[in-house]
Amino acid sequence: MAVTSSLPQDIDLSIGPGHRPADEHLAHLKLGRSFLAGPHAGEDIIRLRWYVRESDGALVGRVWFGPGAQGPPGHAHGGSMAAVLDEALGSSCWVAGHPVVAAELTTSFRAMLPLGTVATVEAWIEKADGRKLYPKGHILADDGTVYAEASGLFIEMTSEAFDALADRLE
Numbered sequence: 001m002a003v004t005s006s007l008p009q010d011i012d013l014s015i016g017p018g019h020r021p022a023d024e025h026l027a028h029l030k031l032g033r034s035f036l037a038g039p040h041a042g043e044d045i046i047r048l049r050w051y052v053r054e055s056d057g058a059l060v061g062r063v064w065f066g067p068g069a070q071g072p073p074g075h076a077h078g079g080s081m082a083a084v085l086d087e088a089l090g091s092s093c094w095v096a097g098h099p100v101v102a103a104e105l106t107t108s109f110r111a112m113l114p115l116g117t118v119a120t121v122e123a124w125i126e127k128a129d130g131r132k133l134y135p136k137g138h139i140l141a142d143d144g145t146v147y148a149e150a151s152g153l154f155i156e157m158t159s160e161a162f163d164a165l166a167d168r169l170e
């Protein structure tokens, strides 16, 4: 059965009060864009917008999985959810002032996520030990159903190390 269908033109990725867009954190990182939320993200795969929750600084996203993200018929591919959680866990460190890269990521898939759903992603730093940060996160339905959850080890780098990587591209 064909999985493509006409794509909705406008998908509402807005969030309630108490959040601000996370985009400002990209500005001083020389990174330019998010892998998944950037302008080049596949429009029929994933659409994503990141926010910072004002109350606790946690990273929150609103994400839509489209027909291009299919794994099981009509439902999101596990790799697509793992990619969202990878970026969420890493970004939760970045917005807290820790420039990190991923060293380990463990993802548990708890419930199938129907394509076309707009879900919420949350990520936060559970523990920090020197350069080692241990963030956690999950993808939730609006009724609280947990689709997937992840924990990881992310290693803090110096800003200079990231700048050097970016400078090599210029």
Ligand SMILES: CCCCCCCCCCCCCCCC(=O)SCCNC(=O)CCNC(=O)[C@H](O)C(C)(C)COP(=O)(O)OP(=O)(O)OC[C@H]1O[C@@H](n2cnc3c(N)ncnc32)[C@H](O)[C@@H]1OP(=O)(O)O
Pocket (backbone or CB within 6 Å): 022, 023, 025, 026, 029, 031, 033, 034, 037, 050, 090, 091, 094, 095, 100, 101, 102, 103, 104, 131, 132, 153, 155
């Ligand atoms: C729109 C708005 C969005 C929001 C606004 C925020 C912006 C947000 C942008 C985010 C996006 C940017 C960044 C992309 C993030 C990737 O996509 S990362 C890509 C995937 N990851 C990689 O490619 C990393 C590859 N690995 C490496 O480069 C190196 O192995 C590492 C991780 C840097 C570590 O190397 P190192 O600095 O030499 O450190 P090293 O001394 O080996 O290890 C330090 C400690 O970590 C431990 N360790 C290191 N690696 C591992 C491992 N794999 N497993 C277990 N332990 C490990 C070591 O055992 C050591 O432990 P201790 O002995 O201190 O107890």
